[in-house]
Amino acid sequence: MDAQRTLRRAVSCTGIGLHSGNKVTLSLKPAPADFGVRFRRQDLGGLEIPATVGHLRSIAYATGLACGDGSVETVEHLLATLVSLGVDNAVVELNHPEVPIMDGSASPFVYLIHEAGIKTLGAPRRFLKVVRPIALSSGDKRIALYPSDHFKVTYSISFDHPLLRHQSRTVAINEESFVEEIASARTFGFLKEVEMLRQNGLALGGSLDNAIVLGETGALNALRFEDEFVRHKILDVLGDLALVGHPIIGHLVAHRGGHALHTAFAAKILDETDAWRLVEGQVDPSAVGAAVMVPIKHGAPLPTDS
Numbered sequence: 001m002d003a004q005r006t007l008r009r010a011v012s013c014t015g016i017g018l019h020s021g022n023k024v025t026l027s028l029k030p031a032p033a034d035f036g037v038r039f040r041r042q043d044l045g046g047l048e049i050p051a052t053v054g055h056l057r058s059i060a061y062a063t064g065l066a067c068g069d070g071s072v073e074t075v076e077h078l079l080a081t082l083v084s085l086g087v088d089n090a091v092v093e094l095n096h097p098e099v100p101i102m103d104g105s106a107s108p109f110v111y112l113i114h115e116a117g118i119k120t121l122g123a124p125r126r127f128l129k130v131v132r133p134i135a136l137s138s139g140d141k142r143i144a145l146y147p148s149d150h151f152k153v154t155y156s157i158s159f160d161h162p163l164l165r166h167q168s169r170t171v172a173i174n175e176e177s178f179v180e181e182i183a184s185a186r187t188f189g190f191l192k193e194v195e196m197l198r199q200n201g202l203a204l205g206g207s208l209d210n211a212i213v214l215g216e217t218g219a220l221n222a223l224r225f226e227d228e229f230v231r232h233k234i235l236d237v238l239g240d241l242a243l244v245g246h247p248i249i250g251h252l253v254a255h256r257g258g259h260a261l262h263t264a265f266a267a268k269i270l271d272e273t274d275a276w277r278l279v280e281g282q283v284d285p286s287a288v289g290a291a292v293m294v295p296i297k298h299g300a301p302l303p304t305d306s
């Protein structure tokens with residue numbers, strides 16, 4: 001995990017945009033070291049939008065980025081997957097301004113990246129290692145990063161709803177834990193909000209196929225985990241914090257956050273330059289260009305030399 005990585009080959013999928021309802025084709029392509037993750041709007045002549053804090057734009061119900069006249073919405077589940085599977089560099093091509101919602105989780109993106117395979121590059125990965133606490137709060141919403149030897153996330157939520165109430169979870173984030181515990185947790189919304197969203201031209205592509213919908217007393221669809229809601233919050237924060245541009249070494253603790261708080265925190269992390277330092281991994285020259293084994297569900301390795 002010390003050298004930068006990219007995809008071994010290009011892969012693509014189609015799906016619909018949660019908010020626009022449009023059919024979208026998404027392609028993931030290899031990129032060189034230090035390229036980072038960049039969205040490329042094929043319908044706008046290949047306009048590139050880097051996945052960085054500096055390009056943040058909308059953060060209402062999903063995280064959006066913009067560059068010039070081009071934008072891309074709902075980037076968080078894909079970014080969470082790329083950073084958690086250790087893909088530092090990639091081109092994300094889209095023919096619409098929204099990443100497809102797929103089934104509302106990150107599992108389809110995990111599958112896609114496993115199909116592409118992963119390749120190591122000849123440059124060290126640079127981690128953002130937290131050396132003193134950084135914190136941000138807004139009302140009763142809180143988020144903080146503390147020094148730790150590993151990256152882990154503790155998230156808690158509380159809602160006035162009989163199915164959610166209070167949920168809390170701590171996960172040490174690595175490829176395996178991401179795939180097994182976080183990736184398949186779906187986005188969720190309240191039935192009473194759906195009509196309001198649609199009147200505002202949002203959630204036009206939303207359905208029980210890509211979101212957990214909560215009625216007055218319970219969910220309209222079956223849950224994948226009893227605490228799927230807090231797991232999805234962890235997925236969201238991983239994607240939003242990917243915008244700092246480096247994998248983090250520290251303990252992230254969040255309570256009742258959302259995209260607005262997560263992304264404001266990503267910007268605050270970069271502002272507080274005395275709270276972290278960049279540490280470099282080591283590159284094994286004999287491993288450069290090698291395929292990397294990626295764990296799939298239940299930890300079985302998937303050979304990527306197809």
Ligand SMILES: [Zn+2]
Nearest residue numbers: 076077187236
């Ligand atoms: Zn989400």
